[in-house]
Amino acid sequence: MDTRDLLSDAAGRIGEGVHRLLDGVDRATLTFRPDDDANSIAWLVWHLTRGQDAQIADVYSREQVWTAEGWVDRFGLPFSPGATGYGQSADEVAAVDVSAELLAGYYDATQRVTIAQIDATSDADLDRIVDTRWNPPVTLGARLISIIDDDVKHLGQAEYVKGLAHRARA
Incomplete structure (x- = not known):
């Protein structure tokens, strides 16, 4: 196994985890926040994808x-196109109210580019x-x-957060 294989495997495991997380999850669970200042699943997945996308594009x-x-248009969020979530307010976190399918689609598109670049x-x-x-x-590494x-x-x-959301409904 070479370095590219290790990096691709690690990145691929994140994608598998994102899909397991989003599989069958409803909008209420995606937007659940344990308190008014906490992050939701939707925001966390959007943010981790935006961070990956922005940094891969940069390097x-x-x-x-x-x-x-065109993901920026499909999401229709009230942020600048360059926003990645870093330093966002609680109100901005709450604004990320999108479907699991949209989140997974953007993640998959970003992941394809990430893996291609690593390869x-x-x-x-x-x-x-x-x-x-x-x-x-x-360094790049x-x-x-x-x-x-x-x-x-x-x-x-x-x-x-998904576990907390399920417990809150039980």
């Missing part, structure tokens, strides 16, 4: 799937500096791991 110098494939990446490419704002500067790590955390948060 591979390509347009984001969000705008290139085209050589081991030597992983040492390329992609962000000089940090000390030490961030470190950024890809960071994207995967962030997505895993948000997926786990969404799974927890």
